[in-house]
Each structure stands twice: as C-alpha cells, then as structure tokens.
Amino acid sequence: MEKLNMGSAKMISFPQKKQAFDSKNAAFPHLVVLP
Structure with missing residues (x-):
C-alpha cells in the first residue's frame, strides 16, 4: 500500500x-534537460 500511495x-x-x-x-532555454 505504501508503494501505491507514493506512486x-x-x-x-x-x-x-x-x-x-x-x-x-x-x-x-540553454539548460533544457529531458528526463
């Protein structure tokens, strides 16, 4: 349940x-970082 709540x-x-x-x-704009 804790993982679900964190999600x-x-x-x-x-x-x-x-x-x-x-x-x-x-x-x-010069510091754009994509995940």
Whole structure:
C-alpha cells in the first residue's frame, strides 16, 4: 500500500513539477534537460 500511495502522490505532484520545469526552461532555454 505504501508503494501505491507514493506512486499516487508522484502522479498528483507531476503536473506541478512539470509546470515548474517548463518555467525553468522558459527562463533558461540553454539548460533544457529531458528526463
């Protein structure tokens, strides 16, 4: 259950992380790093 909960938390936080990631790319286009 703990692994499932952690996975769900990551899926929920992913859009927020991606938004921050896109903001960083907008500020530093020369530092683009793909996962």
